[in-house]
Amino acid sequence: MIFDCHQSIKKILEFNHAPVGQDSQLNVAWGVDKNFMFGAAISMTSVLQHNSDLNIHFHLLTDYFDDDYQQKVITLAKQFSTNISIYIINAEGLKVLPCGNAWSHATYFRFIAFEYLSEKIDELLYIDADVVCKGSLIELTKIQFDDRVAAVIQDVEESRSYAAERLNIPEFNDEYFNAGVIYANLREWKKQEFFSKAFSILLDKNNKFAFLDQDVLNIMFRGKTIFLPRIYDAIYGIKQELKSKNLSSYKEYITEDTILIHYIGVTKPWNSWANYPSAQYFVDAWKASPWADVPLLPARTPKQYKKKSRHERLQGKYISSILSYIGYLKEKVKGK
Secondary structure (H helix, E strand, O other), X not given: OOOOHHHHEEEEEEEEOOOOOOOOOEEEEEEEOXXXXXXXXXXXXXXXXXXXXXXXXXXEEEOOOOHHHHHHHHHHHHHOOOEEEEEEEOOHHHHHOOOOOOOOHHHHHHHHHHHHHOOOOOEEEEXXXXXXXXXXXXXHHHOOOXXXXXXXXXXXXXXXXXXXXXXXXXXXXXXXXXXXXXXXXXXXXXXXXXXXXXXXXXXXXXXXXXXHHHHHHHHHHOOOEEEOOHHHOEEEEXXXXXXHOOOOHHHHOOOOOOOEEEEEOOOOOOEOOOOOHHHXXXXXXXXXXXXXXXXXXXXXOHHHHHHHHHHHHHOOOHHHHHHHHHHHHHHHHHOO
């Protein structure tokens, strides 16, 4: 085995503020690098806001952690009387695995979460940092897995057909799922030794994956999942605002029944230029969190500067739009 799950966890910090003797009804995890820490914090807050009737234990896996974040996590745990565990990861061993411009090696933290926590708990809701909760998760706790390995949500039609074609698996036209929300049966994960299987598939040079861990999970889990309705993974890209120019069109994707919103794409709701009604669910949780004094994040990469410029033009901020485009050109030159 190339990667030792236990050795990769350098330190575990526990912030336990749930009433003593209270058993966890739901375990929820995120795996992030420095760039997604803010998003994970607000995602966590959104879950707490809408699930006060559930005893939840949070698990955050990260390779970056500072004192300020720690203080805010303590405040959050106290504010909502919950338990939060932080796992500081040494990601060096993961660098043998493929990665791309869109994903860092932190995308594989979900594998560590499943493997490490399978020794402690039976079921785990794993969600990406760009997922915001706006409803109750209690129905998930009633799922009977039997021998199924996970409860998942279909990816959008375009992604499903693309996966079916490039992976040469026709069933993926219907059954390819999005890895942004996975309710995993960790007993089956451990029993079927998926951790080592995932590494074997990823290290096989003959495999060319477009979506890395998501492709691998789909291949390993094929025929072993329960499919949940779209309300548990309402996929929405803020780039839609640039296409429709109608600021209420997001309601076609994010409905009253939606429980988890998944903000895909370059522009995230925590970006300073994402000031649209569609991002309000993130803003509400942000304002209710200990991170309320942390400003929304500026552009950092060429892609972000370019998107920021386009959004600012739509918003009528023409000078800002020009300055952001100049920022894009500068960052592009730097990257060469």
